[in-house]
Amino acid sequence: MTGPRFATLAVRGSYNHEAAAHNLGSLGEPAYLATAQHFDSAETMRATAAGEREGWVYARRGNPTVGHLEDTVAALEGYQVDAEVSAAVTTTGMAAITLATTPFLSTAVGAKPNIVASPACYGSTVMVFDKRYGDERGVSVRWVDDPLSVDGWERHIDEDTRFLYAESPSNPMVQLVDIPALAELARWAEIPLIIDATLATPALMRPLGLGADIVVHSLTKAAGASGRSMGGAVIARHGLQFRGQPAEMTTNFAGYLRSGPMRDMGSVLSPFNAWTLLADIRELRARVDSMSTSALRVAEYLANRSDVVEVFYPGLPSHRTHHLAKRDMWLVDSGGPGRDAVNRFGFLLGFRPAGGVPAAHRVMDRLDLFWRANNLGQVKSTVTIPAIGTHQQIGGDEPVPSDMVRLSVGLEHTDDLIEDLDQALTRRDVAGRRSTGPSEAMPEIAVDRVE
Ligand SMILES: Cc1ncc(COP(=O)(O)O)c(C=O)c1O
Structure with a gap:
C-alpha cells in the first residue's frame, strides 16, 4: 500500500491523533473563530511573524481551521499526482479564479498581456475575463471558437499569452476539454494551463494528474454540499516554471498566493466557513x-x-x-x-x-x-x-x-x-x-x- 486512499484522506485530512492531543482530544478539528494569535513575548511574536516558528499571527495571514481545509483540499486534488501539491482557500469560487489568474497579468513581465480561454465557462468567469480584465485592465481576451480544437487554441497563442483557461466539465453545457492535449500545448508555450474542475470534483477527476498546472474550485458546490458556506480553492503543483514568471511565484504557487496576493488583498476564507466545508468535504x-x-x-x-x-x-x-x-x-x-x-x-x-x-x-x-x-x-x-x-x-x-x-x-x-x-x-x-x-x-x- 502506498498511503491512505482518497476517502481516508478526506475523512482524516491533516488532523490526526497527535493534533487531537493538542486540542484536549477533540475528535474534530476545532473551529478557531479568532482573528489573531496571542504571543507570550515580543520575541515569540517577532519570530512567528518572521516565519521562524510555527504560528498563524493574524487571520488574514492564516488560521488553523482554514489551514486544515487547505491541507485536505490539497491532499484530495493532489491524490495520485506525482508531485507535491498545495492549496489556498478563498472566500468564493470567483475569488479563487481571480486569485489564480491575476498574478499572471502583471505588465512588469511584458507589454500587453493576453489570455486564451474556452467560452464554455460559468457566467461570472466570462464577466471577470471580459469586463474586469478586458475592459478595465486592457487584457486581450481570446475566446477559442471550439474548445475541442487544440489547433484553435494554438492559433491564439503568442509571446504575450499568459495562460490557457478552461472549465472541465463546463457549467452548464457539461463539456469537457482534452486536458492532456491542452497541457502539452501549454508546456510548449511555457505558460500555465488553469482548469476549473468544480463540476468533476477530485472524486471524479484530478486535472493535475492529467497535466494541468493549476486547478480552481468553487467549494460552494459539491465540496460544500450542505449549502452552508461559500468557498473557493486554488491548487497547484510545486516547481512550476513559466516563461517570464518569477520563480518566487511559481515554485509553490498556492503558498505564494497565501503569503502575498491573498494576504495583501484579503480574500481569505472565514474559519467558520472553513469548518463547515471541512465537515462536508469528508463525504x-x-x-x-x-x-x-x-x-x-x-x-x-x-x-x-x-x-x-x-x-x-x-x-x-x-x-x-x-x-x-x-x-x-x-x-x-x-x-x-x-x-x-x-x-x-x-x-x-x-x-x-x-x-x-x-x-x-x-x-x-x-x-x-x-x-x-x-x-x-x-x-x-x-x-x-x-x-x-x-x-x-x-x-x-x-x-x-x-x-x-x-x-x-x-x-x-x-x-x-x-x-x-x-x-x-x-x-x-x-x-x-x-x-x-x-x-x-x-x-x-x-x-x-x-x-
Ligand atoms: C464552474 C464554476 N466555477 C466557479 C463558480 C463560482 O463559484 P462561487 O459562486 O463560489 O463564487 C461557479 C458558480 O456557479 C461555477 O459553476
Whole structure:
C-alpha cells in the first residue's frame, strides 16, 4: 500500500491523533473563530511573524481551521499526482479564479498581456475575463471558437499569452476539454494551463494528474454540499516554471498566493466557513458517487422521452464530449484487485423540453421536489434555467440555449426525482403551478411561520 486512499484522506485530512492531543482530544478539528494569535513575548511574536516558528499571527495571514481545509483540499486534488501539491482557500469560487489568474497579468513581465480561454465557462468567469480584465485592465481576451480544437487554441497563442483557461466539465453545457492535449500545448508555450474542475470534483477527476498546472474550485458546490458556506480553492503543483514568471511565484504557487496576493488583498476564507466545508468535504467521494449514479438515471430517463428535444450529460453516448468523459472521469479508487474502475459523470445535466422557452419555464415552475435555485452540487436537487439565472449576464443563445433547463441532482431517492420530472413534463391541466398548488407527487408539509 502506498498511503491512505482518497476517502481516508478526506475523512482524516491533516488532523490526526497527535493534533487531537493538542486540542484536549477533540475528535474534530476545532473551529478557531479568532482573528489573531496571542504571543507570550515580543520575541515569540517577532519570530512567528518572521516565519521562524510555527504560528498563524493574524487571520488574514492564516488560521488553523482554514489551514486544515487547505491541507485536505490539497491532499484530495493532489491524490495520485506525482508531485507535491498545495492549496489556498478563498472566500468564493470567483475569488479563487481571480486569485489564480491575476498574478499572471502583471505588465512588469511584458507589454500587453493576453489570455486564451474556452467560452464554455460559468457566467461570472466570462464577466471577470471580459469586463474586469478586458475592459478595465486592457487584457486581450481570446475566446477559442471550439474548445475541442487544440489547433484553435494554438492559433491564439503568442509571446504575450499568459495562460490557457478552461472549465472541465463546463457549467452548464457539461463539456469537457482534452486536458492532456491542452497541457502539452501549454508546456510548449511555457505558460500555465488553469482548469476549473468544480463540476468533476477530485472524486471524479484530478486535472493535475492529467497535466494541468493549476486547478480552481468553487467549494460552494459539491465540496460544500450542505449549502452552508461559500468557498473557493486554488491548487497547484510545486516547481512550476513559466516563461517570464518569477520563480518566487511559481515554485509553490498556492503558498505564494497565501503569503502575498491573498494576504495583501484579503480574500481569505472565514474559519467558520472553513469548518463547515471541512465537515462536508469528508463525504465527498460517497456523495458524488451517489449523486452521479442518480444523475445518469435521470439523464437516461429524459433522453427516452419524446417530449424532450435534447439532453446534455457527459455520461450519455450522444454528448459531444462523452469520449473524453469516458477517458477522464472515474470514481476514485473504484478499481482494485478483482474489480474494475467505474466511470462516473457528475451530478449536473441539462435538457431542452419540446416547446421552447415557454415549455422550459413551465416545466421548471411545475417541479415540486427540485428547488428552483441558482446553485449546484448540493444534497438538495436544484433546477434553474441558465439563460435567466446563472448565465443571464452573458445573454443570447450562445453558448447556452435559452430553453435549456439545468438540473443538479442531489441525494433524494432517484425514483422520487424522476416522478417529479414526469409530472412536470406531462401535466397538461393547468396554466401554472401556483394556481393549482403542489402536485400529488410530493405532499406539501404544513409549516408554521412567524413573521
Ligand atoms: C464552474 C464554476 N466555477 C466557479 C463558480 C463560482 O463559484 P462561487 O459562486 O463560489 O463564487 C461557479 C458558480 O456557479 C461555477 O459553476
